[in-house]
Amino acid sequence: MDQKSKSKRHRATRIGRVVSNAMEQSVVVSVERLVTHRLYRKTLRRSTRFMAHDAENECQVGDKVLIEETKPMSKRKCWVLKEVLQKAKV
Numbered sequence: 001m002d003q004k005s006k007s008k009r010h011r012a013t014r015i016g017r018v019v020s021n022a023m024e025q026s027v028v029v030s031v032e033r034l035v036t037h038r039l040y041r042k043t044l045r046r047s048t049r050f051m052a053h054d055a056e057n058e059c060q061v062g063d064k065v066l067i068e069e070t071k072p073m074s075k076r077k078c079w080v081l082k083e084v085l086q087k088a089k090v
Contacts, residue, residue, distance in 0.1 A: 011068050012069040013067065013068045014031045014066075015085065017030050017062060017065075018030075018062060018063045025057060026052070027051070028052075032047045033046055052065075053073055055081075060087070060088050063085075065081055065085060067082060068080055
């Protein structure tokens with residue numbers, strides 16, 4: 001199979017809020033999801049934190065961002081910032 005006939009692999013994307021930007025070229029993004037309790041059927045809010053690569057250091061805490069999965073860049077960082085969807089209210 002040559003390079004032209006391969007279809008581009010679908011990469012996972014997530015939307016979340018920036019909770020930390022203290023590092024150089026990295027941000028921590030919290031992604032929330034709703035899950036239903038198996039026994040009581042109550043809807044619960046769960047969150048997961050992802051480290052994402054921010055090459056231009058453009059994100060601030062509170063920004064709503066879109067991140068995309070990529071090859072691992074370090075031990076914990078395998079997501080990259082695609083775009084800032086909404087800036088934080090100052």
